[in-house]
Amino acid sequence: xxxxxxxxxxxxxxxxxxxxxxxxxxxxxxxxxxxxxxxxxxxxxxxxxxxxxxxxxxxxxxxxxxxxxxxxxxxxxxxxxxxxxxxxxxxxxxxxxxxxxxxxxxxxxxxxxxxxxxxxxxxxxxxxxxxxxxxxxxxxxxxxxxxxxxxxxxxxxxxxxxxxxxxxxxxxxxxxxxxxxxxxxxxxxxxxxxxxxxxxxxxxxxxxxxxxxxxxxxxxxxxxxxxxxxxxxxxxxxxxxxxxxxxxxxxxxxxxxxxxxxxxxxxxxxxxxxxxxxxxxxxxxxxxxxxxxxxxxxxxxxxxxxxxxxxxxxxxxxxxxxxxxxxxxxxxxxxxxxxxxxxxxxxxxxxxxxxxxxxxxxxxxxxxxxxxxxxxxxxxxxxxxxxxxxxxxxxxxxxxxxxxxxxxxxxxxxxxxxxxxxxxxxxxxxxxxxxxxxxxxxxxx
Amino acid sequence: xxxxxxxxxxxxxxxxxxxxxxxxxxxxxxxxxxxxxxxxxxxxxxxxxxxxxxxxxxxxxxxxxxxxxxxxxxxxxxxxxxxxxxxxxxxxxxxxxxxxxxxxxxxxxxxxxxxxxxxxxxxxxxxxxxxxxxxxxxxxxxxxxxxxxxxxxxxxxxxxxxxxxxxxxxxxxxxxxxxxxxxxxxxxxxxxxxxxxxxxxxxxxxxxxxxxxxxxxxxxxxxxxxxxxxxxxxxxxxxxxxxxxxxxxxxxxxxxxxxxxxxxxxxxxxxxxxxxxxxxxxxxxxxxxxxxxxxxxx
Numbered sequence: 001x002x003x004x005x006x007x008x009x010x011x012x013x014x015x016x017x018x019x020x021x022x023x024x025x026x027x028x029x030x031x032x033x034x035x036x037x038x039x040x041x042x043x044x045x046x047x048x049x050x051x052x053x054x055x056x057x058x059x060x061x062x063x064x065x066x067x068x069x070x071x072x073x074x075x076x077x078x079x080x081x082x083x084x085x086x087x088x089x090x091x092x093x094x095x096x097x098x099x100x101x102x103x104x105x106x107x108x109x110x111x112x113x114x115x116x117x118x119x120x121x122x123x124x125x126x127x128x129x130x131x132x133x134x135x136x137x138x139x140x141x142x143x144x145x146x147x148x149x150x151x152x153x154x155x156x157x158x159x160x161x162x163x164x165x166x167x168x169x170x171x172x173x174x175x176x177x178x179x180x181x182x183x184x185x186x187x188x189x190x191x192x193x194x195x196x197x198x199x200x201x202x203x204x205x206x207x208x209x210x211x212x213x214x215x216x217x218x219x220x221x222x223x224x225x226x227x228x229x230x231x232x233x234x235x236x237x238x239x240x241x242x243x244x245x246x247x248x249x250x251x252x253x254x255x256x257x258x259x260x261x262x263x264x265x266x267x268x269x270x271x272x273x274x275x276x277x278x279x280x281x282x283x284x285x286x287x288x289x290x291x292x293x294x295x296x297x298x299x300x301x302x303x304x305x306x307x308x309x310x311x312x313x314x315x316x317x318x319x320x321x322x323x324x325x326x327x328x329x330x331x332x333x334x335x336x337x338x339x340x341x342x343x344x345x346x347x348x349x350x351x352x353x354x355x356x357x358x359x360x361x362x363x364x365x366x367x368x369x370x371x372x373x374x375x376x377x378x379x380x381x382x383x384x385x386x387x388x389x390x391x392x393x394x395x396x397x398x399x400x401x402x403x404x405x406x407x408x409x410x411x412x413x414x415x416x417x418x419x420x421x422x423x424x425x426x427x428x429x430x431x432x433x434x435x436x437x438x439x440x441x442x443x444x445x
Numbered sequence: 446x447x448x449x450x451x452x453x454x455x456x457x458x459x460x461x462x463x464x465x466x467x468x469x470x471x472x473x474x475x476x477x478x479x480x481x482x483x484x485x486x487x488x489x490x491x492x493x494x495x496x497x498x499x500x501x502x503x504x505x506x507x508x509x510x511x512x513x514x515x516x517x518x519x520x521x522x523x524x525x526x527x528x529x530x531x532x533x534x535x536x537x538x539x540x541x542x543x544x545x546x547x548x549x550x551x552x553x554x555x556x557x558x559x560x561x562x563x564x565x566x567x568x569x570x571x572x573x574x575x576x577x578x579x580x581x582x583x584x585x586x587x588x589x590x591x592x593x594x595x596x597x598x599x600x601x602x603x604x605x606x607x608x609x610x611x612x613x614x615x616x617x618x619x620x621x622x623x624x625x626x627x628x629x630x631x632x633x634x635x636x637x638x639x640x641x642x643x644x645x646x647x648x649x650x651x652x653x654x655x656x657x658x659x660x661x662x663x664x665x666x667x668x669x670x671x672x673x674x675x676x677x678x679x680x681x682x683x684x685x686x687x688x689x690x691x692x693x694x695x696x697x698x699x700x701x702x703x704x705x706x707x708x709x710x711x712x713x714x715x716x717x718x719x720x721x722x723x724x725x726x727x728x729x730x731x732x733x734x735x736x737x738x739x740x741x742x743x
Contacts, residue, residue: 395651
């Protein structure tokens with residue numbers, strides 16, 4: 001030790017001391033109990049200042065937003081203690097298994113599954129804005145608008161329990177959503193129920209804010225009666241979930257000449273694949289976005305519904321803010337000036353919310369069908385369902401009818417031929433693309 | 446040797462510091478969200494779980510009158526509309542915008558009469574409806590990669606024929622409904638709207654992103670869209686009851702597109718609403734409704 005220069009000692013101790021100070025500053029006190037966060041984009045969007053406001057706008061909008069938070073607490077409880085009203089159709093026992101901090105109960109059964117497995121991406125409120133969300137592409141799903149992509153039901157219908165369980169069980173290929181096949185079936189069920197809970201809660205929140213904007217005047221409060229909260233707000237949302245099982249799309253019989261037991265390249269499937277190709281390029285309209293070569297290089301600068309909401313609101317706010325800055329305030333009467341100021345205050349608050357409470361919008365590219373990666377599942381039945389209704393929330397339209405009794409652009413049974421063609425794409429002989437073969441993504445960089 | 450060990454220790458300690466900082470994080474600043482009032486929530490909840498007592502009369506509009514009446518008027522734009530902006534057409538250019546250039550249709554003002562077109566006027570709640578739902582299909586068409594109706598209204602249950610008169614495929618994506626269907630060149634499909642909209646929603650084509658129209662489906666069909674000269678008329682309205690009207694324009698700066706006007710006689714609200722009670726067989730003319738330049742956004 002005598003050989004060691006003293007400055008080494010000093011710097012070592014100083015660093016350690018510094019680390020301890022930082023550690024102390026970070027602290028290890030009792031953490032705050034988890035609470036749901038308001039949907040601030042919707043809250044701000046629906047609280048544009050009224051002309052007849054007597055209180056300052058900020059105070060007024062905060063009061064309204066706290067009132068919504070209070071009603072939601074009454075109807076749904078907290079992330080630690082979820083509550084389910086009988087009318088919600090939710091199973092409180094399942095919710096309790098999924099909710100709360102991660103812990104084991106007296107018989108060693110794992111509780112707090114949502115926070116163990118989901119929260120880091122999907123967020124405590126199911127807003128798809130957990131700590132890791134910003135690093136993921138695509139972003140994790142925001143359950144609050146109540147839209148789900150990969151399901152067996154009509155486009156605007158809710159997914160069935162089996163649909164949610166399937167996504168949890170298989171994960172979503174090509175995204176950061178992993179498979180939870182290693183969890184016990186009761187645990188997967190509990191998580192599916194919790195997703196439904198967060199979604200119903202989120203939709204109720206949207207409905208409350210929309211009602212406040214549409215129906216309430218300046219200083220009116222939201223009604224808190226059972227007739228309003230249960231019959232008018234909750235029941236329509238729950239009704240859709242209850243109707244999911246009977247909203248499944250019909251599945252046409254697989255026509256002759258289609259053999260999914262054999263590779264698409266097999267002679268037996270030759271005519272079906274050729275027919276599918278004709279539909280892909282023609283009446284199916286697939287070519288418009290997925291491109292002639294199916295590399296996903298057609299119309300590619302669109303947004304999905306979740307991102308589009310943010311894009312459109314941002315554009316509107318930026319436009320209004322510009323107009324507000326240019327408005328000649330000198331010639332306004334005192335009342336008009338107060339109105340103008342309240343509006344400017346609202347717009348500035350909105351900009352802050354959009355920066356802090358929303359992920360930066362991203363476009364949704366059409367899938368490259370030559371990769372053989374299918375997010376909603378790779379079975380022919382999965383591809384059939386994606387084609388039939390399109391993908392809810394995404395720009396992808398359906399080629400089947402939009403509802404029972406409607407007429408699709410491609411007959412139900414013919415959709416199987418498109419499925420067969422899509423199945424053939426990843427294995428298609430490169431030379432068939434000829435000289436027109438565009439650059440693949442890898443070559444562009 | 447000792448010095449090297451010390452160096453390693455120092456680096457370890459530094460690493461530890463970094464880990465601490467990383468744990469503290471520097472995530473995006475989220476604005477403070479208002480929080481719930483626990484006590485008030487428990488009171489509300491007590492009211493929700495208790496079995497409902499006999500329902501008191503809810504605020505349904507009582508069917509109090511008889512006879513039918515008409516409401517009409519004309520919207521006139523008080524500002525100077527700029528030149529309509531040409532839209533960026535970069536898909537299927539061999540068809541789209543080939544016959545005539547495609548312009549932004551969201552503000553259509555008649556050059557001579559200054560009439561403001563595409564203002565939607567509808568009843569928010571009516572207790573009686575005169576006419577049954579017509580079963581003749583309404584046509585929602587698109588040609589030259591444009592929707593032919595900038596604002597399209599229909600009554601629930603009435604069949605809507607979504608048509609594509611172009612030689613290229615379109616998908617028609619109506620927000621808030623189940624309808625997003627691909628319509629091949631020259632074909633059409635029938636859709637029967639089944640849920641009421643509170644405000645007009647967008648209809649878009651994802652293949653041709655510049656295409657945009659507005660759609661409103663209402664249960665009672667008491668909807669009018671102002672014509673090119675700004676005039677509108679809603680016939681067969683239930684007389685003798687207070688009717689609340691909503692007035693909407695795509696470019697309005699009001700909340701949810703509500704068009705607020707300076708009409709103190711009608712108590713026209715900034716949300717674009719007014720209440721009026723019509724007498725039987727009355728043809729009520731609201732006259733010229735001036736839309737100030739400031740209530741139409743960019």
